[in-house]
Amino acid sequence: MSLTDSTPAAAQRFVRADGPEKVTGSGRYAADLELPGMLHAAFRYADMAPARLAGIDTSKAAAMPGVLAVMTAADVPDLRYSPGIADRKLFATDMVRFEGEILAAVAATTPAIAAAAAAAIEVSYESLPAVTDIETALDPAAPLVHPEWADYQVDEGIVREGNLACFSSIERGDAEAAMHEAHTVVTSRYVADGCHAVPIEPRAVAAQWEGNKVTIWSSTQVPFDARAGVCETLQMPTNRVRIIVPHLGGGFGGKCGFHYEAHVAALARAARRPVKLVFSRAEEFLAPDRRREGMVFELTSALDADGRLQARTGTVLIDCGAYVADAAFFPQLAAMHAVGPYQVPNIKIDASLIYTNHQPSGSVRAPTAPQACWAVESHTDELAAAAGLDPVEFRRLNAVDSRTVGPTGQTYEEIGLQECIDAATNAVSYGDELAEDEAIGVAIGWWPTFVSPAGAFLKMDEDGSVQILTGAQECGTGAVMTLRQLAADELGIDPERIEMIYQDTAAAPFGPGATGSQTLVNNGRAVIAGAKQIADQLRELAADQLEAAADDIVLIDGIAHVAGSPTAAVAIDDLAATAAGGELLLGHGSDPFPEPPEAVGTTCVGDQGLTAWVGPQFSCHAVRIRLDRDTGVVRVLDVGAAHDSGTIINPAGALGQVHGAVMMGIGQALTEGTVYDEHGHQRNADLLEYKLQTIADVPHIHTSFIEPPTNNAGPRGAKGLAEAPNVATAAAISNGLAKLIGTPVRMLPMTAERVWDTIGSAHDQVAAATEGHGK
């Protein structure tokens, strides 16, 4: 362990190049853009859903002064898109499946005229029965959310039928047989509501055509995915679509995927003017194909007489919402989290992604993991109690460790989970006496490192300064800034001498974007490879001048010198000037990514390749809480957050990720949950009724990074960090609450009302038991 919150700032080598413009207000976000002649867009959403569309009449809207374009499905190519399962259209045609479904779009000279015109579009509907309960949606009698599901194009290997959008199972050993032979068997049920990413910036998109080429400024986390979506839906080649991302005001997964870039581009083409769309907060809650999925868990686990896990079976239901968005990989990921980082020899988990008439689910920071960790770790404390073991001891006994075999047959190299348990519990003095109505809950979690293709271009100009052109995207984490550190270390120069071009698909090679905690792992690999090419060129130039072998040249502190002879040296700036008169200093990189390890002995239906993980990340959160028994209000006082995310290259950035994710986790635990009416419409789509944590709620967060040597991961053994700290917080709070109440709160979020109800139920049970005993 080498880094904690108390590491001096001077040792936290973090360079946020975009800082000055963000604190002065001069940085431009997508909504800040103005172009000559720019129009304003507004969408017409479904007035009722689900419903069959009987007709759309746009004539009155189109005739309004100031309206330059009105579009419906008739004005764009008629095709379905979406990764995995092509179930989506830009505009509704015959059916609207959720309240945020777009029927039409308007471009007008002012936002007010656009909104008035959108409202003037006349739509007739035939109401349909809503599917809102994932536990009954698979009944044969349930209405189909997509009656034409069998006609959709799907990726090979996806298992589906009717409202079952996607199914995946993980099986290893013989769980049923192990259950019969077990000493103790515990069954638990947990239900998690959906919730939201809630970036503080509502999304905005602007588009401008020049000839047959379009430039789109979008608040997207994934500009290359956005480009692919535009190209697919408007049927254009990639080299005529340019996506530029101005400063991005947060995403947390909510701005991943392809959303409204094609709508705005199509409007701008039809209006022959630039068009800008800016979402209201309500739209940001209701419309995007992105929210954290509601889930239902039924888990049964078996222990031997010593409290060792022998088997787990489980059923996981996931609310897909009306469209699959990017959620086709959720079932297997959820199944992995329904097992957790434990040594369980026999498992059988079935996970189903189920269509409903809710807003579509999609990747929000560690999709499926906080809910599943909450359920599994709450279940784990029930197991520990059944075994008569302290919850921490139970985890030490059963959690995976270096060179042990995980639940899906992956053998781990050096990992730091057991050390995470030590660090997190020590940080909050686990075991010491606590004040009345206080408790410490502990939970462990895990998360994969995702690998993907990525490229980078680098150039060193005549003054020795460098530009990196990368497909990485900055969404606030600062991960792209870390790329400067990697390049600087290869080139032997100060990172301040390096500028980044990271938000333009026309300039940079492909990158996955700010998604899946991938920037450092994948773009970092590409930047190092590109920087090495320039470093090799510099060594050749220095070798010529210093009459030495290129292999003996060391690049450090702006100087190229002969190894062992610091005085035999030349300034790197001088080498750059020399190169500018001849062969230019250019680098490009895109190295192959690490191979996934093997899952030995595991079989799957609907396999999605997620049963064995490159660079698995581990965490333990230990949370001290205080409960007000009269109101059910929970206060989080202290959080010990310990993480094995491999090597930490940017400590200040890493701490920011942990602190932010813990606060998001506290919100998900206690206050953040979507409330629906019987039609599947959201009842709390605003920040007054959907409560985020504020600065008044901040607990003491004690962070530790465990850094075991990691081979099969990103640069220098880094695994990525943006999602992993969001996994275990809600689970730890749940376990603290269960200690205080005597039983878990089996619904997420664990709102004051639900906590209060659970206290009452527990009290009633105790009273009934006492009464029965007295008789």
Next chain:
Amino acid sequence: MNEKLSYQVTVNGVAFDVDADRDANLLSLLRDQVGLTGTKQGCDDCECGACMVLVDGRPVNSCSYLAVQTGGRDVTTIEGLAEDDELHPIQQAMLDHAGVQCGFCTPGMIMSAHALLETTPKPSIEEIRIGLSGNLCRCTGYQSILNAIGSAANAAD
């Protein structure tokens, strides 16, 4: 049509003659007429604080403040804090303590902090918590912002 009203408003020390709808809010006046986009729209109903500015030194959510009420008054936005290339101490502290990630809440957060330190130059941690509780941040978890504002206060004379 919405009735237009003409009045003068001073923003960051510069007087502007404006001609705005009677029901225009201060946020739209600043962004669309004055041309300063550092003040952000995050929610439109006083819940997030991204649009915080100072009117005669007092913090207001500009999304829910009628523009016409600023006629003849002084408005300070995030663009008005730095002097030439010298960052305001709160701005510098936010950078030094990694209180900035995506940056969208940052202008409003800094304006609230500025208002707090004007009235309470040496705030306790609790006073900072209360003073900034109307400003939502989704990135940082707030700890670095608490550190930054505390540091800026301590560094002041």
